[in-house]
Amino acid sequence: MRFAVFLASRILTYLLVMWIGITTVFFVPRFMPTDPVEAMLGRVQAQGGFMEVQQVEALRRSLTTAFGLEGTLWEQYVGFFRNILFERDFGPSLAMFPTPVSTLIAEALPWTLGLLLTATLFAWVLGNIIGLLAGYRDDRFYSKVLEAVAVIIYPIPYYILALVLIIFFAYLLPIFPMATSVRGIPGTLQFFQSVIHNSILPGISIVIVGFGWWVISMKALSSAIAEEDFVYFARLRGVRENRIMIDYVMRNAVLPQITALALMLGGIFNGALITEILFSYPGLGSLIHLAVLQSDYNLLMGAITLSVVAVATATMVIDLVYPFLDPRIRYK
Amino acid sequence: MMQLTDVKAYYDTPRGPVQAVDGVTLDIRENEVLSIAGESGCGKSTLVKVLYDYMPHPLRLVSGEILATIPQDNGETLTLREHEIRDYWWRHISYIPQASMSILNPVVRVERQFYDAAGGRYARGNRRELRKQIISYLRELELPEEVLTSFPHQLSGGMRQRVIVALATFMHPKIVLGDEPTTALDVVVQRGILTMLTRLQRQMQNTLVIVSHDMGVHYQISDRMAIMYAGKIVELGPTEALFHGAMHPYTDNLIKSLPRIGDRDVRTGIPGAPPSLLNPPKGCRFEARCPHVMDVCRREEPPFHEERDDHMVACHLF
Numbered sequence: 001m002r003f004a005v006f007l008a009s010r011i012l013t014y015l016l017v018m019w020i021g022i023t024t025v026f027f028v029p030r031f032m033p034t035d036p037v038e039a040m041l042g043r044v045q046a047q048g049g050f051m052e053v054q055q056v057e058a059l060r061r062s063l064t065t066a067f068g069l070e071g072t073l074w075e076q077y078v079g080f081f082r083n084i085l086f087e088r089d090f091g092p093s094l095a096m097f098p099t100p101v102s103t104l105i106a107e108a109l110p111w112t113l114g115l116l117l118t119a120t121l122f123a124w125v126l127g128n129i130i131g132l133l134a135g136y137r138d139d140r141f142y143s144k145v146l147e148a149v150a151v152i153i154y155p156i157p158y159y160i161l162a163l164v165l166i167i168f169f170a171y172l173l174p175i176f177p178m179a180t181s182v183r184g185i186p187g188t189l190q191f192f193q194s195v196i197h198n199s200i201l202p203g204i205s206i207v208i209v210g211f212g213w214w215v216i217s218m219k220a221l222s223s224a225i226a227e228e229d230f231v232y233f234a235r236l237r238g239v240r241e242n243r244i245m246i247d248y249v250m251r252n253a254v255l256p257q258i259t260a261l262a263l264m265l266g267g268i269f270n271g272a273l274i275t276e277i278l279f280s281y282p283g284l285g286s287l288i289h290l291a292v293l294q295s296d297y298n299l300l301m302g303a304i305t306l307s308v309v310a311v312a313t314a315t316m317v318i319d320l321v322y323p324f325l326d327p328r329i330r331y332k
Numbered sequence: 333m334m335q336l337t338d339v340k341a342y343y344d345t346p347r348g349p350v351q352a353v354d355g356v357t358l359d360i361r362e363n364e365v366l367s368i369a370g371e372s373g374c375g376k377s378t379l380v381k382v383l384y385d386y387m388p389h390p391l392r393l394v395s396g397e398i399l400a401t402i403p404q405d406n407g408e409t410l411t412l413r414e415h416e417i418r419d420y421w422w423r424h425i426s427y428i429p430q431a432s433m434s435i436l437n438p439v440v441r442v443e444r445q446f447y448d449a450a451g452g453r454y455a456r457g458n459r460r461e462l463r464k465q466i467i468s469y470l471r472e473l474e475l476p477e478e479v480l481t482s483f484p485h486q487l488s489g490g491m492r493q494r495v496i497v498a499l500a501t502f503m504h505p506k507i508v509l510g511d512e513p514t515t516a517l518d519v520v521v522q523r524g525i526l527t528m529l530t531r532l533q534r535q536m537q538n539t540l541v542i543v544s545h546d547m548g549v550h551y552q553i554s555d556r557m558a559i560m561y562a563g564k565i566v567e568l569g570p571t572e573a574l575f576h577g578a579m580h581p582y583t584d585n586l587i588k589s590l591p592r593i594g595d596r597d598v599r600t601g602i603p604g605a606p607p608s609l610l611n612p613p614k615g616c617r618f619e620a621r622c623p624h625v626m627d628v629c630r631r632e633e634p635p636f637h638e639e640r641d642d643h644m645v646a647c648h649l650f
Contacts, residue, residue, distance in 0.1 A: 229434045236386060236429070237449035237499070238421035247448070251439050326439060327483040 006331035021308035090302035112283035127214025135222030154212025266314030339396030370560035385417035490521035569643030
């Protein structure tokens with residue numbers, strides 16, 4: 001019963017957050033001083049020869065319809081929500097007219113998710129293990145070495161690191177491709193292999209840059225937990241060191257890390273902008289980059305809406321799951 | 333049961349060694365309740381750590397001998413020296429810490445924490461069998477079975493401390509050390525815990541060593557009592573004899589400072605403060621605060637000797 005009330009109120013908050021987020025996404029471009037229809041018309045006219053006034057007028061009307069800019073602001077707003085809710089449609093992309101935005105996102109999403117989900121989880125696991133060892137077994141030689149490696153790598157700017165990786169492993173030693181190039185037809189083994197082959201280097205770059213933060217934060221958390229009374233008392237009870245490290249230190253220290261991971265997983269729907277551009281990786285980051293460069297409002301709105309939904313969902317999921325991880329937290 | 337011979341245990345600090353336990357000779361007997369009294373910082377907790385063979389850096393055993401002779405169920409006697417005692421933690425010797433909120437792992441059920449200590453290193457058959465034993469033991473101690481499936485935060489402070497006493501005595505250890513086990517609990521709960529501890533001691537016929545700065549606790553439960561001052565035991569004897577015929581001026585002052593029913597006088601404390609254990613005085617350590625101080629006290633350390641029957645003291649007056 002208590003859970004039902006909690007769930008209902010949490011879902012209400014979730015919907016409210018998404019509504020506010022998406023409404024903002026809707027209004028901000030409409031308050032911008034540029035008119036997307038005029039910009040598009042200008043581009044068409046600049047490219048091609050002469051157009052009659054009637055033709056221009058007809059094109060303006062059909063573009064206005066296609067962009068969802070017909071009618072009053074209120075009518076547009078209702079139409080925008082209807083399209084998202086019932087057809088998951090954000091209209092056509094302006095940069096790649098007339099491909100629908102939803103198709104573009106659907107194509108880019110598996111690339112981004114495959115890369116970022118794997119790399120983020122891997123960096124999280126690796127960083128937390130090293131951080132735990134560095135924080136709890138801080139007298140051991142190997143934990144000092146591992147921590148030093150993480151701390152040295154952590155402040156290197158991502159841009160530099162990625163370029164160094166490309167120079168070494170794609171140019172000097174051509175193990176991995178310089179830019180993403182896919183072979184084979186989607187669904188075949190050859191296609192799958194080439195996707196993996198293309199994703200390894202960007203993946204490694206994300207892991208290297210990402211895990212340092214987890215090492216540093218987990219070290220701080222676990223060395224604080226290691227000083228707690230219950231760790232000291234467990235040792236005096238003759239509980240084995242490995243068990244203390246896993247059940248007593250890690251179980252407590254990992255809780256805030258899980259929250260941070262969940263928020264980060266929500267954030268991967270933004271794509272990894274710099275990674276995707278440097279490795280010319282066809283994910284959401286590249287798509288958003290294109291949308292910004294070409295003032296593709298529909299594409300931008302689609303991508304941002306997806307991100308709003310992802311972050312809101314991740315936050316809600318973590319709220320629902322947390323009481324199972326930490327018994328001290330209750331649904332209220 | 334346990335003999336300490338001239339034990340010195342110091343904390344290494346950048347300013348030099350803190351001589352927290354400095355030349356303690358103590359004989360702990362079988363089937364007795366020994367309590368150790370003294371003010372904060374006199375080394376009583378350090379002494380318990382030494383007894384428990386738990387000396388993590390910066391604490392260090394400088395010299396002296398620790399010997400534990402533990403009678404086994406098969407009639408033989410197990411003789412343990414320093415650094416060997418820790419292999420028998422919880423099985424033959426256990427430790428009850430001061431009650432605190434975070435003495436048990438907050439995210440693991442109490443049951444698991446029983447297994448960690450009892451089932452982990454000292455496996456006793458399978459888990460179902462162990463669980464049955466734990467439940468029957470809890471019932472013996474009049475603790476509800478539900479504590480096993482609870483998380484520590486769901487238990488009250490007193491209940492948590494009872495669970496810890498249950499944890500510490502479940503393996504029927506021959507020696508139980510309590511480092512201020514009732515401090516930070518309210519008096520009603522304190523009484524409950526003390527009753528539980530003494531009852532268990534009588535049942536198991538083992539040795540209970542209790543550290544406390546509460547003289548009432550000592551009078552209530554102990555057979556013998558040791559008074560510590562600035563890293564040394566200054567008086568040791570049967571509790572009754574000590575309360576009614578204290579020899580050392582420090583003990584005398586401690587007992588005089590206790591309130592009595594019907595007495596409305598203002599209690600006087602002992603003027604002054606204990607000496608720094610970084611650089612203790614050459615002679616008697618109580619010399620600066622002693623009302624009976626003599627020249628010899630500043631020059632020579634008083635020997636710890638048996639003055640009356642089973643009643644030891646370290647003071648130049650005797």
